[in-house]
Amino acid sequence: MEISKRADRISPFYVMELLEKARMMELQGHRIIHMEVGEPGFETPGPIKEAAVAALNEGKTFYTHSLGIPELRRAISDDYANSCHVDIPPDRIIVTNGSSGAFTLLFAALLEPGRTLVLSDPGYPCYRNIASLTDCAIQSIRVSAENNYEILPQHLDALPSADLLVVANPSNPTGAVYRPETIAALHRRLSDAGALLIVDEIYSGLTYDVDFSSSACISGDIILVSGFSKAYAMTGWRLGWMVVPPNLVRPIQRLAQNLFIAPPSISQYAALKAFDDKEVLAQMCSLYKNRRDFLIPRLKGLGFVIPRIPDGAFYIYAGIDNFGIDSMAFVERALSEAGVAITPGYDFGEYGASSHVRFSYADKLDNLEEGCDRLEAWLGNV
Ligand SMILES: Cc1ncc(COP(=O)(O)O)c(C=O)c1O
Structure with missing residues (x-):
């Protein structure tokens, strides 16, 4: 029996597909910097x-x-x-x-x-x-x-x-x-x-x-x-x-x-224990803020367009017009050529989808720094 039309129509959640691909590359021994997934870079308290x-x-x-x-x-x-x-x-x-x-x-x-x-x-x-x-x-x-x-x-x-x-x-x-x-x-x-x-x-x-x-x-x-x-x-x-x-x-x-x-x-x-220690949450929040404050100027310096400073979550929605590459091709190449996983604009709709990518800054600062260094070296050659 064929699958239902509804199931056939449903789009993949690209970021999960990308994460699965990145994890497969890791199993094959590659080091990948994760700037795609909305997953806290902290263990559960x-x-x-x-x-x-x-x-x-x-x-x-x-x-x-x-x-x-x-x-x-x-x-x-x-x-x-x-x-x-x-x-x-x-x-x-x-x-x-x-x-x-x-x-x-x-x-x-x-x-x-x-x-x-x-x-x-x-x-x-x-x-x-x-x-x-x-x-x-x-x-x-x-x-x-x-x-x-x-x-x-x-x-x-x-x-x-x-x-x-x-x-x-x-x-x-x-x-x-x-x-x-x-x-x-x-x-x-x-x-x-x-x-x-x-x-x-x-x-x-x-x-x-x-x-x-x-x-x-x-x-x-x-x-x-x-x-x-x-x-x-x-x-x-x-x-x-x-x-x-x-x-x-x-x-x-x-x-x-x-x-x-x-x-x-x-x-x-x-x-039941989650709400007890607000201090630990405040610490995580302040580390995310440091990561955001590092990443925004660094990405702008690499040519990404960030018209508004994001005030919350751990994402930066960045324009890639300066690179002249469609966002799907951009993220696929960034993953395979630079080992940096990023989410394509296509995951979030149609408007501006081809000209935007989303960076997550949920991961550790060291990794974000390495991700930017890798992107800088890669963008120099695309
Ligand atoms: C806006 C938004 N809502 C809901 C979810 C799903 O979260 P949960 O893990 O609670 O299912 C996500 C996950 O990325 C999200 O970004």
Whole structure:
């Protein structure tokens, strides 16, 4: 039997393909500098790992409640209260299999043929790829450095319809941080039309020189998605969460029971320790800032165009017009000829895709320095 048309249509997540290729080259003995993947260059903090070991030893290896263990839902609620002074009842918090799991559940609950999902271009590719499984319509809005890469209410006015808007704040791939007034205006515009806003805050906690406030402070109707992968250096633990309005909890629970049964048990018990030590998170954040501050002038010096300093996440979205090479060819050659892995603009949409690449500065400074030296030597010969 042939695979379904839906599955046939879905695009690869290029950055994962590139990572897999780079890892294959490493197995063959090549040294690769990783500036492609959005993976923290830190191990998961010790207390979280110790809590996982304790949970294993205590036999906490069974399915949990489909919406997450009550202690973790409470801990997430307490963290919103402590860090943003917002009261979010634990029963509106749903623990998920990575924030990716939250998107699968939300799109299954909210999208169907005839509804329109609105996304930014460039933007995080998995939103589109997951949503395509629902056969909904998808509208892209082109965002650019002049507008801080923000979707604005007037962009929505120009669309025939908009049922659901997803923005990432801070954003992948641009590292832009939305102004709270933009989020508030988008929310007003969408609610007036009976539409919903999802804000993906997976990179919250990773902002530099700007004040970040969670959209939880703006309205309880905004759906928040977040997780432990990035700020807590827990990508492999596959744990995230979402905050939803009360009427969505039960439909999502039914979906979660069927699609995932439960989030991973050991990861949940480990994550109970994640919010305890904010100092370790602040240290990681300050190291990312140093890496960003090293990389931007160095890349500009090599001829990359960076019109706006990214304020968050660990990405730099850089123009490659000066090199006259399509971004896919650019990253393939950078990997095979310089041993530097970078993500092509094509992973993030169509607008400017051929003339942009994304650098991740999640890796150690020494490696980033070596990556730039290698690129400099390679660019001298292309
Ligand atoms: C904007 C954004 N949202 C969600 C995710 C997925 O994160 P998780 O590991 O929680 O599934 C990523 C991963 O790169 C991301 O960049």
